[in-house]
Amino acid sequence: MSSTNNQNSIIDPSKGDAARRTFLLASAMFLVGCGTKKITSTLPSPIWNGQEPSTLDPPSAVVMLPDPSSMLGAISRGSWAKGPAIPRNMNRMLPARYITLHHDGMTAFTSTSKLSAASRLETIRKSHLRRDGGRWGDIGYHFAIDPAGRLWQGRPLTWQGAHVRAKNEANIGVVVLGNYEQQSVNRAQLRAVTSTLRSLMEKYEVPVSKVRTHQEWAATACPGKSLQQAMVGIRGRSLI
Ligand SMILES: [Zn+2]
Numbered sequence: 290m291s292s293t294n295n296q297n298s299i300i301d302p303s304k305g306d307a308a309r310r311t312f313l314l315a316s317a318m319f320l321v322g323c324g325t326k327k328i329t330s331t332l333p334s335p336i337w338n339g340q341e342p343s344t345l346d347p348p349s350a351v352v353m354l355p356d357p358s359s360m361l362g363a364i365s366r367g368s369w370a371k372g373p374a375i376p377r378n379m380n381r382m383l384p385a386r387y388i389t390l391h392h393d394g395m396t397a398f399t400s401t402s403k404l405s406a407a408s409r410l411e412t413i414r415k416s417h418l419r420r421d422g423g424r425w426g427d428i429g430y431h432f433a434i435d436p437a438g439r440l441w442q443g444r445p446l447t448w449q450g451a452h453v454r455a456k457n458e459a460n461i462g463v464v465v466l467g468n469y470e471q472q473s474v475n476r477a478q479l480r481a482v483t484s485t486l487r488s489l490m491e492k493y494e495v496p497v498s499k500v501r502t503h504q505e506w507a508a509t510a511c512p513g514k515s516l517q518q519a520m521v522g523i524r525g526r527s528l529i
Contacts, residue, residue, distance in 0.1 A: 323394040323452075323464075323503060323511035361488050363432060363442040369407035370414055370428070378426030379448040385493035386459040388486060388500045390520055391430065391452060392512040398467035399436050399475075406435035409466055410443070417451070425451055430462040432485060438477030440485055453506045461489055469513025479519055483527045490528065497528045 366374075393413055400406070414428040426444075429451035433441040443464070444450055452462035463485060465478060474482075486500055502520050503511035512520070 323391045323509065361432075361440060361485060363440045364403075366442040366445065369410050369441065371411055372414075372418075374427040374444065374448065375418075376426060376448070378424055379444070380458075382446055382449045383459040385446075385461050385489070385495055386499060387456070388461045388463065388489050388493075388495055389453055389456075389506065390482070390486075390500075390502045390512050390516070391462060391464040392469045392516055393433075393464055393466050394468055394470075394511055394513070396468060397472040399472060401435070401437035403435075403437075403439065406433075406437070406439065406441065406466060409435075410441060413464075420451075430464040432461070432463045434463065434465045434478055434481045434485065436467060436475060436478060438475075438481035440481055453503060456506050461493070461495075463489075465512060465516055469516035470510055471513070473515045474519045479523070482519070483523050486523070486528060497524055500524060500528060 393409070395409075395412075398405075398409060410428065410433055413430075417425045417427070417429050419425075426448065428443045430443040431446050431450050433443050435441065443462070446461065450457050450460060450462040452464075453460060463482075465474070465482065489495065490497070490500060502517055503509050504517060
């Protein structure tokens with residue numbers, strides 16, 4: 290558990306116990322979706338890392354990153370999210386060192402409709418805002434890729450994500466919409482995953498060894514068999 294709370298010490302040590310309790314409670318609740326081996330049609334649940342959102346470092350203490358979403362051609366968060374991000378519930382992003390790939394782990398999703406993808410993102414955002422007693426500031430992932438291969442902006446990259454327990458610091462989260470235990474990755478998605486990862490790796494100088502899937506961090510089925518297999522192929526062929 291020490292790694293869970295490793296950031297509390299630089300934020301507010303007095304919050305450690307509360308954060309630990311919250312994390313234990315949250316862990317018990319996170320038995321569905323992208324954080325577990327259980328295959329389910331319920332909502333995804335990347336895991337809050339136990340930080341106390343109300344005790345952020347002052348902005349002057351961290352390095353601000355430009356938000357490259359527009360550079361990557363991502364569809365803006367504003368075009369799908371029906372509410373603003375909540376800065377007091379998020380930490381500033383640190384310079385990226387890792388990129389992590391997920392699936393959303395809900396039902397299989399093959400629609401290429403833009404509207405369907407927007408609606409699914411909003412469903413995920415709302416479920417994330419309810420997590421941990423309502424202390425999340427936004428959807429947990431920074432980017433999303435839909436079945437048509439479109440790239441969507443999630444949580445702006447100026448903010449730390451919430452997608453891998455205790456490993457969110459400096460970690461860019463990319464989710465592929467759908468359940469890749471139950472469905473296959475299509476060509477458009479493969480191309481989008483490859484180009485998105487490549488762009489982020491170049492922009493932030495992240496080596497291929499630090500481009501991981503969720504199950505390479507923790508015991509989880511995420512991102513599903515099909516996407517995991519695809520990712521192994523992409524890393525071996527296209528990202529080196
Ligand atoms: Zn995941």
